Amino acid sequence: MQIRKATKSDKKPVLDFCQSPYSGIDYIANVWDFWLRDGVFLAMERKGKPIGVCHASFSKNQVWVEGLRINPKFRQRGYGSSLVLKTEQIAKMKNYKISRMIISNGNKKSIKLAKSLGYKIEDKWYLYNIKPKRKQSLVIPATNSKQIENLIDSDTYSKSWKWFAFDKPAISELIKKRKILVFAHNKKSLAVGIWNDSEIDNDVLQVGYLNGTKAGMKNILYYIQNKGYEQNSKRIQILAQQKVKLNMKDLDKRMLFCLMKKDL
Ligand SMILES: CC(C)(COP(=O)(O)OP(=O)(O)OC[C@H]1O[C@@H](n2cnc3c(N)ncnc32)[C@H](O)[C@@H]1OP(=O)(O)O)[C@@H](O)C(=O)NCCC(=O)NCCS
Incomplete structure (x- = not known):
């Protein structure tokens, strides 16, 4: 298992296992090329194939974590958490002080994941x-x-x-x-x-x-x-x-x- 930068050729295999948590077509298809150029876009690789991704963008003192996706076949093994932690580690090295993310109130496993990593609900929108x-x-x-x-x-x-x-x-x-x-x-x-x-x-x-x-x-x-x-x-x-x-x-x-x- 290895965390590395996401690439252009990861797009298809990742989108193949992504279903939007909200509405069917996953929005990450539309932002993929932009994310390759913007912020930090990480992939988790297993046996030469990407099995998860996570993007981070930076502003002032904040890292914004988004687009966390793990292939359903490899969930609940700590990979999602590892990607977020790696992102935070990069942010800390760059001296960012706050990490934020937005999660649908119904996405209980992601909320649980975030809470297990020390995130708190700041507000509901x-x-x-x-x-x-x-x-x-x-x-x-x-x-x-x-x-x-x-x-x-x-x-x-x-x-x-x-x-x-x-x-x-x-x-x-x-x-x-x-x-x-x-x-x-x-x-x-x-x-x-x-x-x-x-x-x-x-x-x-x-x-x-x-x-x-x-x-x-x-x-x-x-x-x-x-x-x-x-x-x-x-x-x-x-x-x-x-x-x-x-x-x-x-x-x-x-x-x-x-x-x-x-x-x-
Ligand atoms: C959310 C997601 C990224 C989690 O990835 P993962 O690799 O399975 O997560 P982890 O194994 O690191 O889980 C960490 C913690 O999250 C919680 N969690 C993850 N999956 C869970 C599930 N199916 N049921 C309950 N809790 C769950 C648990 O607290 C878990 O810790 P534990 O295993 O010690 O109990 C993955 O389910 C996914 O890709 N979902 C679809 C996309 C999505 O919803 N992305 C987030 C949008 S904001």
């Missing part, structure tokens, strides 16, 4: 879908972090299925890119939302943080629906913390996810 639609909204892009500071109730926000620290530099950068939306009434901010274009799926718009009053959040979603309509998006995904209670007729509540965190 719901995925909702909503359709693009022509809508009117009173939302504006934030221009100053003061406008939103009372509405940030999370250490992280999501972008393309990764979660990042929601700290001051991140907020400034998001404001600069006009990715933070505010709904205000009588000069008081009542809701905030962060959006992005998905890097994984073309034609998908995402909301990676949402908080505030019901009316305010509704307005933010109207803005995004309208944006999706204007740029011809196929779908809009919304990721909101479990504690944010979203009740909107058009919203389709899909899945609950656990954001897992470990200090390295």
